[in-house]
Amino acid sequence: DAKTTQPNSMESNEEEPVHLPCNHSTISGTDYIHWYRQLPSQGPEYVIHGLTSNVNNRMASLAIAEDRKSSTLILHRATLRDAAVYYCILRGEPNTGNQFYFGTGTSLTVIP
Amino acid sequence: KAGVTQTPRYLIKTRGQQVTLSCSPISGHRSVSWYQQTPGQGLQFLFEYFSETQRNKGNFPGRFSGRQFSNSRSEMNVSTLELGDSALYLCASSLGGQGLGYGYTFGSGTRLTVV
Numbered sequence: 001d002a003k004t005t006q007p008n009s010m011e012s013n014e015e016e017p018v019h020l021p022c023n024h025s026t027i028s029g030t031d032y033i034h035w036y037r038q039l040p041s042q043g044p045e046y047v048i049h050g051l052t053s054n055v056n057n058r059m060a061s062l063a064i065a066e067d068r069k070s071s072t073l074i075l076h077r078a079t080l081r082d083a084a085v086y087y088c089i090l091r092g093e094p095n096t097g098n099q100f101y102f103g104t105g106t107s108l109t110v111i112p
Numbered sequence: 113k114a115g116v117t118q119t120p121r122y123l124i125k126t127r128g129q130q131v132t133l134s135c136s137p138i139s140g141h142r143s144v145s146w147y148q149q150t151p152g153q154g155l156q157f158l159f160e161y162f163s164e165t166q167r168n169k170g171n172f173p174g175r176f177s178g179r180q181f182s183n184s185r186s187e188m189n190v191s192t193l194e195l196g197d198s199a200l201y202l203c204a205s206s207l208g209g210q211g212l213g214y215g216y217t218f219g220s221g222t223r224l225t226v227v
Contacts, residue, residue, distance in 0.1 A: 034215065043116075043202050043218030044155070087155070100145070100216075102155035 004088045009107045012078045020073040020106050022088030027068050031092045035062065035073045037084040038105070044087065047073065083110045114138065116205050116219035124225045130191040133222045137184050137205030144186040145216070146178060149200040158201075161186055190224075198226045 005023040012018040024033065032051050036044040048055055048062045050071075055062040061074040075082055087105040117136040125131050137144050145160035145168070157170040161180035178188040184205075190197055200223050204216040 036216075036218075043220050044204075046215035046217060049215055100147075100157050102147075102157075104154055 003101050004090060004103050006086070006088055006103060006106045008104060009109065011109045011111060012075075013111050014080060015077050018075040018078045018082070018108065020075075020086050020088075020108065021070065022072070023070045024088070024090055025069045027090055028092060031090040033062065033064060033068075033071050034089045034091050034100075035060070036087045036089065036102075037082075038087070039084045044102075045084075047086070049091070078108075078110045080110050080112060083108055116203055116217050118201075118203050118219035118222050120222060121220065122223045122225075124227060125193050127193055127195060127226055129193050130189060131193060131224060132187055132189045133201055133203075133224070135186045135188075135203030135205075135219060137186070137203075138217055141205035141207055141217070142184050143206040143214075143216075144180055144184065145204050145206075146186070146188050147202040147204070148172075149202060149221070150198075155202070158188065193226045195226050198224060200224075 032049050034049040035047040037047055038044045048057055048060050050062045050064055054064060063072045085105040085107050087102045089100050089102055116138060119134045135144055143162045146158040147155050148158055149155045158172055158176055159166055159178050160168040164180045175191045178186060180186045200221045202218055202221045204218045206214045206216045
């Protein structure tokens with residue numbers, strides 16, 4: 001199974017950018033990189049996903065390394081509402097074993 | 113538009129019983145996947161269905177099963193419940209298809225407690 005490695009926790013000051021790293025050294029050529037976040041007592045929420053090129057949306061940016069073995073989720077200005085557990089996940093072809101593996105994620109604390 | 117709906121929200125069952133959980137995906141979404149979340153093991157993938165066919169399965173015993181109906185609604189069943197099955201069960205839906213470039217929308221989950 002393709003898996004990901006993330007730091008257990010990170011802190012950021014409010015209104016500052018946050019860079020959340022993720023290593024996925026066993027990624028295959030067809031695996032998409034997904035990011036989700038989960039607030040307490042809620043289901044995970046989709047943040048962003050990409051394959052090879054960097055991606056931007058209203059929530060965040062995703063920077064993917066050229067060799068695709070790592071990626072970084074960028075929150076441009078952290079707010080208190082961004083405090084959550086962030087999961088980096090690989091999504092692969094069906095029946096390859098590369099289903100969603102959430103890992104432990106990174107718990108982000110935003111300091112006012 | 114309506115999100116992913118899971119019913120019931122809370123459930124208490126006795127060890128040895130069986131349970132069925134329901135998930136209604138977002139309209140138009142054809143892929144439904146299920147996850148178990150516990151404090152000790154985190155989020156673990158159970159299975160994924162697309163167009164009524166299971167196309168991915170996690171490492172759970174055969175007591176855990178699921179199905180998907182023609183309207184894309186899905187159910188998961190756990191037979192012979194064990195105390196360790198107490199968890200939050202999450203369902204997620206996606207447009208699906210052969211491409212993988214779709215994000216998933218999660219429901220709020222069903223909190224199952226086995227006593």
